[in-house]
Amino acid sequence: MWIRMTISFLAAVLLAPAGRAQAAAGKAESKLVLQSSDTRLVEGFNWAKRQAMAYVFDGDPVGPWYEAALPGREAFCMRDTAHQATGAHVLGLARYNANMLRRFAENVSESKDWCSYWEIDRYNRPAPVDYKSDTEFWYNLPANFDILDACYRMYVWTGDRTYITDPVFLNFYDRTVYDYVERWGLSLDRVMKHQRRMNLGEAFDPRKRFQTARGIPGYDEGDPNYALGIDLLDAQYAGYLAYGRIQELRGNREAAQTFLKKAAAVRELVNSAWWDEKGQFFYSHLGPDYKFQGRGGLDLLYRDIVDDGPKAKSALGELLAAIKKAPSSAVEGQSHQAEVLYRYGVPDVAYTQMMDLTGAHRARREYPEVSYTVIGAMVTGLMGTTVDPVSPFQAAAEGDFVDRIVRTLPGLGTIAWAELRSLPIRANEVAVRHEGGRKSVFTNQTGPALIWQAAFDGTHETVLVDGQPTKARIDKRPLGRVTSSVRVPVGAGGTVTVEIPK
Template identity: 35%
Template sequence: MKNHLLALWITCCSIAAQAQGPTFTTTDTAMQQASNWAFQMVQHYRGNPADPIGPWYEAALPSRNAFCMRDVAHQTIGASICGLDKENRNMLTAFARNIAASRDWCSFWEINKYGKPAPEDYRNDKEFWYNLNANFDIIFACWKLYNWTGDKRYIEEPVFVNFFEKTVQEYIHQWTLQADSLLTRPLHPNAPASFNNADYFHRCRGLASYVENVPDLKAGVDLIATIYRGLLSYSSILSLQGNTTKAALYKQMAEHYREKIDQNWWNEKAARYYTWYDGAGQFGTGEGEMFLLWFDALKDTARSRHTITHLVSNPWNVETTSYLPVILYKQGYWQKAADYILQLADKATPRREYPEVSFGVVEGIVSGLMGVEPDASHQRITTLYRGATGNNTTLDGLRVLNTTIMVNHADKKTIFHNKGKQPLLWRAAFAGNYDKIILHKTARRASHRKDNSGNMISYIDVKVEAGEKVEADVN
């Protein structure tokens, strides 16, 4: 009986630990403190699965007990890292399920724990708040979660397929979001007959940006970047499913939006992108350019660097700042990314309790600092340490691609342990230009790529069997 109870206790502890996410340890004491705070805060925002909505976490102003589309789209990877996969699935399904013709193919912008549209943002199907980026951001989130978890339901379940198809067809048409119409579209394409500009449920029913403080906004550059990434994600989904003809069509369509950004939105004199275009036919600048990088919509490296320089040279609200760690790590600005993590986790930072902050820090540490990038279509996990030399850093118990891994980075050496029950491909990457990478004391010829800042990355691909531990180094 005692042995049975002991086994049951061990099992329960194992399940609880998995639900809490991985453990992160590092000799960098400041980063350790930041990670401790962030991982704990993510768990703090986990909702009660017995609530009417089902499993959920806060992704809006905490006082609302709700989650909105932009915040969820941003928080999903941090949530998955911390074991909130049931929450991700349930919340994204709720958004997808509620797309409706009566709302001109919008969903509910914000849903509360009671499973209802949050009254702060919804009165009825003709009067509600909605940012038009949202549908495309959710498509991107589904694609990212498929690649992170390997869960095909995000891209194959009928509720999501319907959401994707209605968004890339009816939604674009209904809101006049064709690439060639963005500067000529009406301010309020689906305004009710009794339109009242003083009523923000009328005025903001279809905001053409995530930036909400520009009057008479016709289009935001962030909307174009979001459409581009949403369509490109949809193209990738179609390609994975073997629909190559349709995939090519939407890839071309996505590229048309991206080209518009460089053709119409670059301010040569200021060496930065305009961020909004209003009903008076005027371009202007403000918030929003961060999304050009988040959605990887910039292919001109010089303009990309100008954009980053402007971003890191100015203060932003905490929501915008929470995106920057992952962006800057992947763009090659590693020290600045680490600085933002420490800033966001600092108790002196105003509004650091906003849910996006802790989720963004978690993703910044795991996907940014540790360089963990899963690719479900190739059953491959890349690792790349982007931290300072001299530190010993370990991520253990990370659930990813239907398996569990441990990654240890130390002194140009990485140890990768596949703790799961299925083999996978490990792409062992190192910063620098190395001819060879040592694997099990045997030199293997390295392949190379450059990050967006031109930094050379050397890597090899290694098949790692279930339960196998592999070591690679460049010493």
């Protein structure tokens, strides 16, 4: 998809209805604030926030929405929405996410072979550029799994039970992991012999543009012949995990275990069949002759599907080599990089990538995915703030009735300090301040008491909680990293400081 988007970008911008965009923009406001000793970081954040909020709209037939496609299309597509959702949430756009994700869920149908609409416009129609009829339309097969995963992630951030109780969402989840998988030959016993052209319902006609695009087995749209992309398996893994965890939340233990095992099986397939032991690298595609080709890196790390050790090191090495070769690459792919680099312990390169994307010099920085994902990476990567769900079955077994934990891990690198305020997490708004990598301050600005897990890189037997020595728990991270952390309750309006002793 990235190639097609790049080619189309200029035309889309030139055709954009600027008058309407300017009139409708600015109705929604974000309270999220970032302050830091690094003025360049603050400038990048402020630009990304302004740009993202300029793409937010209310009052259209589709309901509340934000642009997640080429500017000028007045639409949102499945891939971009799934990738932008975290950034949108932290900007305060939870109801926009819920509406957009539900629009995709409600449009899944058998007549489209259990696909949804790839792209929906502000009129609540399938975007005409990608859709002619239920038998002729554009569709990348990772999309259903991407949306399923995004729905679960948004449940974790919001606690909105609509995501796990609404029949429209539940139907989409079920259709995806059962009917969609069956119809498109994506079960584990069939996927490695996946046919490029399926479910056409008629003889192949190359004059019909959507016949080669209805069921693309990955997000690579530059090659019309490959049989399977590793990113489809990555997305399927994430979708199965999400489905299993949703079933846990619904109390369906058997279904949960079934799909967590399916996810593990997909992971095993990727880490065995797609790994070249001699060359110590992952392949990226299965060619039309069912022989492996290319090299994989970013997609594998984005989904956390690679086994720790040499395989994770190889995937990260591929990503870093690609960045060194092309520090400014196509924004659709580059916008994924900072989040991954923070997660795998390369904060300085992550920072450089974010600053490149937000710089005034950067071509195509107006692409919506850029601003939303930069905001998301600053929150989850730079500030290391995430919501860790706790399995209800695990919580019951351990006698722990906490269903989620707000976790922080400083990713500042060489930055002296940074502070984030008015970050929405479920019923709360919180503030997080990091001073280097040794001190964190957490404020529960509004909302009920919650559990904060303050983590720091390195092994530390004790940390100071408001000055009191407290035993730390030690956790392993990818690639040999270790963190030390402590969990503390933070009451309504309360502030707690955790730091590493000097």
